[in-house]
Amino acid sequence: MPVRRERAPxxxxxxxxxxxxxxxxxxxxxxxxxxxxxxxxxxxxxTDTAAAIREVVEAEASTATDKAIYVAAAHRALNALxxxxxxxxxxxQGTTGDALGALGHVNRLLAHGGNAAWTQPVExxxxxxxxxxxxxxxxxxxxxxxxxxxxxxxxLANLQLALGRASExxxxxxxxxxxAWSELxxxxxxxxxxxxxxxxxxxxxxxxxxYLMFVALPLDHGEVRLPQEMGxxxxxxxxxxxxxxxxxxxxxxxxxxxxxxPDLAPTAAAAFERATLVPVAAKTNAKPSAGAPALxxxxxxxxxxxxxxxxxxxxxxxxxxxxxxxxxxxNDFLKTAKENGxxxxxxxxxxxxxMPLNAPHSLNDQQYADxxxxxxxxxxxxxxxxxxxxxxxxKLDGVKLGPLNGVRPDDAKLxxxxxx
Amino acid sequence: MNDxxxxxxxxxxxPFSRARSYxxxxxxxxxALAVAAASLAGSATLAFAATGPTQTDxxxxxxxxxxxxxxxxxxxxxxxxxEQEITPANVATLKQSWKFQIPDDSPIETxxxxxxxxxxxxSAHDDVYALDAKTGSLKWTFEDxxxxxxxxANRGVAVMDGKVFVATLDGHLIxxxxxxxxxxxxxxxxxDTKNSFYTMAPVPYKxxxxxxxxxxxxxxxxxxxxxxxxxxxxxxxWKTVPGPGxxxxxxxxxxxxxxxxxxVWSGVAIDPKTDTLYMSLGNPQPDFLGTSRKxxxxxxxxxxxxxxxxxEPKLEWYSQLIPHxxxxxxxxxxxVLFEGKVDGKARSLVGVGDKAGTFWIxxxxxxxxxxxxxxxFQLNQGEAPSAGGNVACPxxxxxxEFNGGTYDPGTxxxxxxxxxxxxxWKSENRAVYLAGQFYLGGGxxxxxxxxxxxxxxxxxxxxxxxxxxxxxxxxxxxxxxLSTGIVFTGQLNGIFDAFDTKTGKTLWSFDTGSSITAPAAxxxxxxxxxxxxxxxxxxxxxxxxxxKENKGSMVSAFAIGTGS
Numbered sequence: 012m013p014v015r016r017e018r019a020p021x022x023x024x025x026x027x028x029x030x031x032x033x034x035x036x037x038x039x040x041x042x043x044x045x046x047x048x049x050x051x052x053x054x055x056x057x058t059d060t061a062a063a064i065r066e067v068v069e070a071e072a073s074t075a076t077d078k079a080i081y082v083a084a085a086h087r088a089l090n091a092l093x094x095x096x097x098x099x100x101x102x103x104q105g106t107t108g109d110a111l112g113a114l115g116h117v118n119r120l121l122a123h124g125g126n127a128a129w130t131q132p133v134e135x136x137x138x139x140x141x142x143x144x145x146x147x148x149x150x151x152x153x154x155x156x157x158x159x160x161x162x163x164x165x166x167l168a169n170l171q172l173a174l175g176r177a178s179e180x181x182x183x184x185x186x187x188x189x190x191a192w193s194e195l196x197x198x199x200x201x202x203x204x205x206x207x208x209x210x211x212x213x214x215x216x217x218x219x220x221x222y223l224m225f226v227a228l229p230l231d232h233g234e235v236r237l238p239q240e241m242g243x244x245x246x247x248x249x250x251x252x253x254x255x256x257x258x259x260x261x262x263x264x265x266x267x268x269x270x271x272x273p274d275l276a277p278t279a280a281a282a283f284e285r286a287t288l289v290p291v292a293a294k295t296n297a298k299p300s301a302g303a304p305a306l307x308x309x310x311x312x313x314x315x316x317x318x319x320x321x322x323x324x325x326x327x328x329x330x331x332x333x334x335x336x337x338x339x340x341x342n343d344f345l346k347t348a349k350e351n352g353x354x355x356x357x358x359x360x361x362x363x364x365x366m367p368l369n370a371p372h373s374l375n376d377q378q379y380a381d382x383x384x385x386x387x388x389x390x391x392x393x394x395x396x397x398x399x400x401x402x403x404x405x406k407l408d409g410v411k412l413g414p415l416n417g418v419r420p421d422d423a424k425l426x427x428x429x430x431x
Numbered sequence: 432m433n434d435x436x437x438x439x440x441x442x443x444x445x446p447f448s449r450a451r452s453y454x455x456x457x458x459x460x461x462x463a464l465a466v467a468a469a470s471l472a473g474s475a476t477l478a479f480a481a482t483g484p485t486q487t488d489x490x491x492x493x494x495x496x497x498x499x500x501x502x503x504x505x506x507x508x509x510x511x512x513x514e515q516e517i518t519p520a521n522v523a524t525l526k527q528s529w530k531f532q533i534p535d536d537s538p539i540e541t542x543x544x545x546x547x548x549x550x551x552x553x554s555a556h557d558d559v560y561a562l563d564a565k566t567g568s569l570k571w572t573f574e575d576x577x578x579x580x581x582x583x584a585n586r587g588v589a590v591m592d593g594k595v596f597v598a599t600l601d602g603h604l605i606x607x608x609x610x611x612x613x614x615x616x617x618x619x620x621x622x623d624t625k626n627s628f629y630t631m632a633p634v635p636y637k638x639x640x641x642x643x644x645x646x647x648x649x650x651x652x653x654x655x656x657x658x659x660x661x662x663x664x665x666x667x668x669w670k671t672v673p674g675p676g677x678x679x680x681x682x683x684x685x686x687x688x689x690x691x692x693x694x695v696w697s698g699v700a701i702d703p704k705t706d707t708l709y710m711s712l713g714n715p716q717p718d719f720l721g722t723s724r725k726x727x728x729x730x731x732x733x734x735x736x737x738x739x740x741x742x743e744p745k746l747e748w749y750s751q752l753i754p755h756x757x758x759x760x761x762x763x764x765x766x767v768l769f770e771g772k773v774d775g776k777a778r779s780l781v782g783v784g785d786k787a788g789t790f791w792i793x794x795x796x797x798x799x800x801x802x803x804x805x806x807x808f809q810l811n812q813g814e815a816p817s818a819g820g821n822v823a824c825p826x827x828x829x830x831x832e833f834n835g836g837t838y839d840p841g842t843x844x845x846x847x848x849x850x851x852x853x854x855x856w857k858s859e860n861r862a863v864y865l866a867g868q869f870y871l872g873g874g875x876x877x878x879x880x881x882x883x884x885x886x887x888x889x890x891x892x893x894x895x896x897x898x899x900x901x902x903x904x905x906x907x908x909x910x911x912x913l914s915t916g917i918v919f920t921g922q923l924n925g926i927f928d929a930f931d932t933k934t935g936k937t938l939w940s941f942d943t944g945s946s947i948t949a950p951a952a953x954x955x956x957x958x959x960x961x962x963x964x965x966x967x968x969x970x971x972x973x974x975x976x977x978x979k980e981n982k983g984s985m986v987s988a989f990a991i992g993t994g995s
Binding site: 202203204205207208209210215268325326333334335336337338343347350351352353357360361364365366368369370371372373 | 532534537538555569570571572573574580581582583611612625820857859863865866867868873874875877968970971
């Protein structure tokens with residue numbers, strides 16, 4: 012099957028990806044790499060650090076002159092770092108963060124870390140959080156607002172490093188980085204596959220030696236959300252799924268002993284937007300081909316959609332993409348039809364005499380005509396004024412099936428048209 | 432080799448099995464061999480790249496209870512294992528020790544190969560997974576996902592001399608490096624990629640791979656090809672339908688032989704002592720329109736014995752189970768070669784079942800039927816499908832299916848699952864050949880009536896049931912027999928069962944959560960014996976009353992007292 016290779020995503024795509032918030036991947040079990048607790052600690056540390064940043068930013072942006080307001084903000088930020096269980100914790104109104112605090116989570120992570128891929132960056136996170144907490148201590152002792160501002164700004168710089176800023180190359184550091192390209196970013200219960208192979212079925216997380224190399228997401232499962240910012244290096248759109256490569260993919264040669272050049276090919280922003288993880292049929296840009304023969308009426312195709320859903324999807328898939336049985340819409344189908352010389356009449360013969368495979372002849376003539384209209388519509392054949400016949404027709408034998416003009420036969424997705 | 436310690440002691444030598452066979456060829460004395468083996472064993476802890484299994488390992492597979500080197504364990508095709516770890520007394524404590532979720536959720540029919548701690552399995556779309564056999568963790572994946580002609584299925588790989596071989600849905604034979612999963616070579620094996628594909632596991636024999644093409648419902652003629660394992664070049668080929676001038680050609684009216692079918696779908700059995708290849712051949716075509724192909728239609732629905740000692744295979748005998756089949760009732764079961772007792776006398780036999788629901792025991796010498804036992808509900812088998820439609824039993828997915836069964840020497844019983852289903856067939860008045868489409872002359876039957884299964888124990892002595900166990904659902908899971916007196920099988924509803932071979936009593940059951948249409952296997956690692964089975968989507972075998980929830984495709988490994 013052809014693999015789309017397109018240009019690297021522009022920044023707005025990263026924003027689009029991150030705005031998808033929480034994860035909703037299938038709850039499959041798989042070999043577990045990072046312990047559940049480690050992932051929770053990484054996320055906890057990130058949440059607490061973000062809370063501390065928010066406090067400092069709000070205080071800095073404040074125009075208040077009351078010193079108590081600044082002191083309370085610094086206490087709240089510090090509380091988010093040290094946690095409610097710490098001796099440094101100071102009860103302050105509006106305190107955020109949890110019992111462990113960002114430092115508590117990070118310390119626990121590092122106690123488990125050993126030689127894990129994420130140990131060193133998380134060590135850096137600890138240093139930055141510790142330095143930030145010392146700056147916040149200075150801020151608490153500040154003599155005036157100016158002095159507070161200086162200390163708080165220093166704290167903010169370290170906090171942002173700890174949480175992880177994107178580099179000019181788009182790669183994330185700190186906790187966001189560790190979540191983006193290590194096993195810490197694999198959600199509980201998610202499908203894990205080898206990060207060295209080409210991605211297998213989606214949804215899945217590709218991990219090798221603790222590095223998260225890619226996330227593969229299906230294109231036909233409705234809206235799928237990303238667990239976190241990925242700092243993605245590239246995207247590739249495949250027939251049924253999209254693969255998001257993390258910055259760790261740059262280490263493929265060291266980690267896997269081979270460079271996966273095909274998967275590193277950049278991907279176009281446009282492709283990503285088209286494939287923004289919503290059902291294929293509804294999102295495809297393809298329009299019926301103007302030059303192709305009009306063999307059915309549009310209301311027939313709509314009726315056929317219902318027939319298809321009831322009788323055909325279990326083998327041919329909800330998007331006609333094929334599961335156990337072959338694909339019957341899109342590039343692979345139309346190319347095969349052309350190579351094998353199938354006419355529309357041939358396809359009618361096969362469907363009417365053999366389908367559904369487990370109950371042939373179980374639909375009536377109208378239902379067969381409708382479902383064939385739906386098949387043509389899904390393959391971007393245009394609707395017209397003549398209904399698809401309910402009987403054998405010589406006219407159909409003369410119409411050869413194949414990739415149509417204007418529907419980009421080189422693109423697996425664009426050969427499929429939505430039938431609403 | 433009945434003891435865990437024995438097996439353990441043997442292990443360090445195994446990487447050198449090729450060296451041992453080399454020494455054997457030099458005809459060294461047993462003492463010299465022992466000295467050589469001992470010196471080799473001294474350095475056996477060194478890391479080794481994947482080598483083997485070799486022809487010696489295949490021939491000796493029955494004595495190696497730790498590995499599983501051929502799809503049905505040995506060349507005889509009999510899934511019977513001498514072991515002591517799992518017994519009727521402790522099997523109730525069998526626990527799932529690991530599970531690998533197969534990423535390509537599909538109908539799973541893979542026969543696992545286990546060699547030196549690595550397990551190789553496949554998905555329906557020809558993806559290959561190498562797993563750590565102790566933990567189920569993934570070592571590598573090879574993803575293929577080719578164009579599907581009619582339905583997706585893959586029945587497993589061959590592992591030979593450090594390579595893994597997979598045959599694909601677009602008719603390729605591909606060699607992979609067993610350590611990395613990287614492609615070594617890739618050839619197109621089928622002659623017509625429009626209507627032919629591969630579903631069976633390649634079978635390694637000497638320096639070749641034997642492989643049959645699946646083209647028997649799409650207008651092709653069956654053939655088995657021997658490919659040279661080193662580069663995928665063709666060594667020989669044997670066609671299953673005799674052409675003009677060949678014996679048996681007159682069993683086809685007119686030109687009907689040209690699209691006669693008789694595909695080589697299933698696994699094969701080999702007697703390496705005589706270089707005899709035993710195969711079950713598929714149904715004739717067009718499947719449901721017999722009037723267009725009058726005659727017996729040889730060698731469709733037959734068991735054949737071929738001498739493959741040279742590059743010109745020679746037919747030794749054939750035994751046609753269903754002459755002029757009009758219902759797609761071919762013997763989907765791979766033949767099983769075994770030494771059993773008939774009327775108290777030891778005989779060399781072949782066990783094979785067909786989709787018409789008959790289990791046959793043939794004489795391995797000449798193919799003559801010894802016993803014939805109906806194992807499924809049968810009705811109206813003499814009536815060809817009519818234009819108006821008529822009912823016959825079993826249905827096309829009924830009878831004895833592609834995982835076959837197993838002979839147990841302990842009880843002189845052949846264990847084989849079967850399916851009770853009926854179908855309503857309708858023929859058409861013509862059969863049109865369209866490249867890449869079914870060539871049926873009618874439609875596949877509509878399922879009517881029952882949809883249940885049996886697990887049958889057939890007494891080889893007289894062909895009568897020793898015991899039978901009824902199943903609520905169709906049963907296609909084959910049989911795995913342990914010498915301690917246990918037989919395992921899996922059902923379409925996901926239940927994996929262990930029965931007492933003597934009494935038929937259920938000793939243990941486990942719900943895998945997805946349909947079992949793959950055969951079970953067993954192996955041992957570090958003193959622990961595992962039983963393994965794959966499960967997945969029901970695919971073409973789907974029936975209306977299966978459990979609603981399917982937990983997806985997976986490989987499940989079980990062991991006594993470990994895991995959850």
